[in-house]
Amino acid sequence: MQAIFKIAAIALAATAAVGSHAESYPAPGKTITIIVPFTAGGPTDKVARDLAESMRKQLNNATIVIDNADGAGSTIGTAKAARAHADGYTLLLSHIGMATTPTLYRKLRYNVLSDFEYAGIINDVPMTLIGRPTLPAKSFAEVKDWASKNQGKVNLANAGVGSASHLCGLMLQSALQADMTPVPYKGAAPAIADLMGNQVDLLCDQTTNTTSQIAAKKVQAYAVTTPKRLATPALKELPTLQESGLKDFQVTIWHGLYAPKGTPADVMKTLNTALKASLKDPEFIQRQEALGAVIATDSRVDPAGHKKFVESEIAKWGKVIKAAGIYAD
Numbered sequence: 001m002q003a004i005f006k007i008a009a010i011a012l013a014a015t016a017a018v019g020s021h022a023e024s025y026p027a028p029g030k031t032i033t034i035i036v037p038f039t040a041g042g043p044t045d046k047v048a049r050d051l052a053e054s055m056r057k058q059l060n061n062a063t064i065v066i067d068n069a070d071g072a073g074s075t076i077g078t079a080k081a082a083r084a085h086a087d088g089y090t091l092l093l094s095h096i097g098m099a100t101t102p103t104l105y106r107k108l109r110y111n112v113l114s115d116f117e118y119a120g121i122i123n124d125v126p127m128t129l130i131g132r133p134t135l136p137a138k139s140f141a142e143v144k145d146w147a148s149k150n151q152g153k154v155n156l157a158n159a160g161v162g163s164a165s166h167l168c169g170l171m172l173q174s175a176l177q178a179d180m181t182p183v184p185y186k187g188a189a190p191a192i193a194d195l196m197g198n199q200v201d202l203l204c205d206q207t208t209n210t211t212s213q214i215a216a217k218k219v220q221a222y223a224v225t226t227p228k229r230l231a232t233p234a235l236k237e238l239p240t241l242q243e244s245g246l247k248d249f250q251v252t253i254w255h256g257l258y259a260p261k262g263t264p265a266d267v268m269k270t271l272n273t274a275l276k277a278s279l280k281d282p283e284f285i286q287r288q289e290a291l292g293a294v295i296a297t298d299s300r301v302d303p304a305g306h307k308k309f310v311e312s313e314i315a316k317w318g319k320v321i322k323a324a325g326i327y328a329d
């Protein structure tokens, strides 16, 4: 009889331990760090800071800080996240780079599919092709013409090999058969700053970074990378690249939330629930939609679906990258 009581007591204690872990995450006073593998002030950073604001409300008002571990087209910050303690206090917010870097880098120090837990997709963000204020081309047709007359002389900024701007730039060069010089930065924030200062010619970047600069006429805007024109007031006059003659051109940048492999399942469940709730927060929606982002629906904020999607994106962009024949070490 006593033995039965003992077993029951152990079982109860075990249940309480599992339950208390879930209940105590995040523990009062502990800080959650979200690693963003690009510079502060850029589009990925913007998504992370907006999201952190909403996630905090869902996670007992926990302090959430952003760590901009930038450089090498997202691979430095992603490696840092892969090596972090798997306790739910270090997370990673990254974009399509999770799917392009496995092909672009010959020696990646982590495995995107086996070194992370997946919390869910956050949003989809269109890109815009923009140019320096003094660029003589005033429309996409003129950019095409100008680039073909200036083969080898056009500078195309990007946020490093594996970044979204790098991928878009590769696609653009191949579609236009244009020889342009890539100029890598640690993120799109310094890239757009140099573009506004007429230091580089062109940049393809997310609307979360370009919308306000386009509205303020600090850069020239030529086209959007989505198959349909956008509804955002500052962007709605922009043609799509497809309607401008690049028939198959289509790229949209998604963002996702990750944790190091081994982060406890109950913590991942809490994070997934907090993420879903954040994506329904009217303030988050308003801030993101004003910049052209499309918030992920519940069905995409699903860990297994997120991982499957990344797998399919690795296969999809792997073909494009291999065809371009560009690799980094």
Ligand code: ASP
Binding pocket: 038, 039, 042, 043, 044, 045, 158, 159, 162, 163, 164, 165, 166, 186, 187, 188, 189, 205, 206, 209
């Ligand atoms: N948008 C940038 C890219 O090209 C990165 C950043 O968020 O700064 O991938």
